[in-house]
Amino acid sequence: MxxxxxxxxxxxxxxxxxxxxxxxxxAAKPVALQVDGERVGFDGHAPVIDRGMTLVPMEELFEALNFKFEQDAKSKLVKGTKNGLTIELENGRNAAVVNGQSVQLSSAPKQIEGVTYLPVRSFGDAAGYEVFWDEASRTVILKSKEVAASxxxxxxxxxxxxxxxxxxxxxxxxxxxxxxxxxxxxxxxxxxxxxxxxxxxxxxxxxxxxxxxxxxxxYQDGTTLKDHISETTYAKLGNILAENGLPKDALDAxxxxxxxxxxxxxxxxxxxxxxxxxxxxxxxxxxxxxxxxxxxxxxxxxxxxxxxxxxxxxxxxxxxxxxxxxxxxxxxxxxxxxxxxxxxxxxxxxxxxxxxxxxxxxxxxxxxxxxxxxxxxxxxxxxxxxxxxxxxxxxxxxxxxxxxxxxxxxxxxxxxxx
Incomplete structure (x- = not known):
């Protein structure tokens, strides 16, 4: 080629x-999470996509990123600490406090079936990770920013x-x-x-x-693809479609x-x-x-x-x-x-x-x-x-x-x- x-x-x-x-x-595949090459397991509550944003169970996310996790049930305040970095969150508030500075989140922590979920991209950014999406495997991938840029x-x-x-x-x-x-x-x-x-x-x-x-x-005039390309090209297309489990005329329109x-x-x-x-x-x-x-x-x-x-x-x-x-x-x-x-x-x-x-x-x-x-x-x-x-x-x-x-x-x- x-x-x-x-x-x-x-x-x-x-x-x-x-x-x-x-x-x-x-796509029907469940959403997965990977951190620095390691796939994260979830006990009963997997990541979800809500209004275009990927949300991940909070406790599993803190654990996967090696944050020490503390939660105050009375004040609804959550705090995570790691290597001098402190992140504080509050249910219903779409901002985190990172080492004393307010950082906007793409959405507030959200309760789903009694479990608190966080927007993984904005939390990952705040925690010092690059965050992106692999469509083929429907996986959210986090990489430490210390990793050499590719x-x-x-x-x-x-x-x-x-x-x-x-x-x-x-x-x-x-x-x-x-x-x-x-x-x-x-x-x-x-x-x-x-x-x-x-x-x-x-x-x-x-x-x-x-x-x-x-x-x-x-085509809007009643013709189909077969009327506009050579017999040889059309035959090659049909063979490839058939080899991939599709009808030979699947794309005729x-x-x-x-x-x-x-x-x-x-x-x-x-x-x-x-x-x-x-x-x-x-x-x-x-x-x-x-x-x-x-x-x-x-x-x-x-x-x-x-x-x-x-x-x-x-x-x-x-x-x-x-x-x-x-x-x-x-x-x-x-x-x-x-x-x-x-x-x-x-x-x-x-x-x-x-x-x-x-x-x-x-x-x-x-x-x-x-x-x-x-x-x-x-x-x-x-x-x-x-x-x-x-x-x-x-x-x-x-x-x-x-x-x-x-x-x-x-x-x-x-x-x-x-």
Missing amino acids: GMKRIAASFLSLLLAVTLFAPAASA GRGFLWEVENAGNKVYLLGSMHLADASFYPLHPSIEQAFEEADYLGVEVDIAKAADPETQELVMKLGA FKPWVVETTLSTLQASKTGYEGQTGIDLYFLTKAMERKLPIIELESYESQLGMFNGFSPKLQEDNLLAVLNNFDQVDDSVTAMADMWKTGNDAALLELVQEMGKNEEFNKAMLVDRNIAMTDKIEGYLKGQKSSVYLIVVGAAHMAGDIGIVNLLEEKGFTVTRK
Whole structure:
């Protein structure tokens, strides 16, 4: 599989998260908790997801994090101590006191069937852990911040007229090995007044988004996929669906770009990479907990419209490339993840140059979008409010002559690699 095909899959898989978010959220597996590589056991009361937040039984969480646990039944006050760190909590109060300082929690401690539950992400942050979610195993993973950071990534800084923009080139898909992120990335988020993303994928399951997917991605004229692709391509698709326990015509209602995205999602999941563990969703979740304003640089309409606007030939070529390589465990996918984790600028540039070999694909996927996003970022840099922005978009949007970094430099800004 060539680098161009990999690049297309990883960029488009942001849309795959959009298309199939409801299936992910409906997964039947129980939620698990892992701390520094060790799975935590629960006696009768497991973690739960409530309004998008993962809640964990309080006593088991304190024990798993090696905190000495004290509880005053009369005052409803709970105190945990560990290595000079003291955290105090009170039922019904959505703030903790950490070494005398008040720290906001994403929700108050909550009673469920007589057991007190805590929001694991905000408590883990307060206790000195990185917290993230592995969708494949439905596991909340906590890693001590003392563990060496795995994800250097691609981070740049731009300042102008009292405003600062951090540019983070993202991986839309990731796994547990990406975390903790490099301290410079976390610091950029802590400074930020706004989080900017391509689209807010937390809205993926909204009825309006799903309706748009069906409107653009499914045939509306009575034809089916079989009428729009070659017999050879259709036969290959049917064989792969059958091998995966699905009817050969399971995706007949959808256009080639939707089918490609579906198969790319299945293919990537075999390697362990998930959108739910991606860099974008990691920061979207943290921004929601901080109540940080979220800015969308694009829209679902523009992204879905871009894929829908690909020529029939390009749609079939992309689909056929996935079909031809579907059963291969491609080392290049891991190589791309390693590229991100080590912040390998040369490898990123090579990937972007490979994508540029198809003029139609390159113009739609990168050139036009990069120009539009750069114009919005320029607006932030020239704003009147002296604000800090963390902009998180796919890493391939950053590199090369057509990348956002170079486009900003051409506008006269100084962009510094972090």
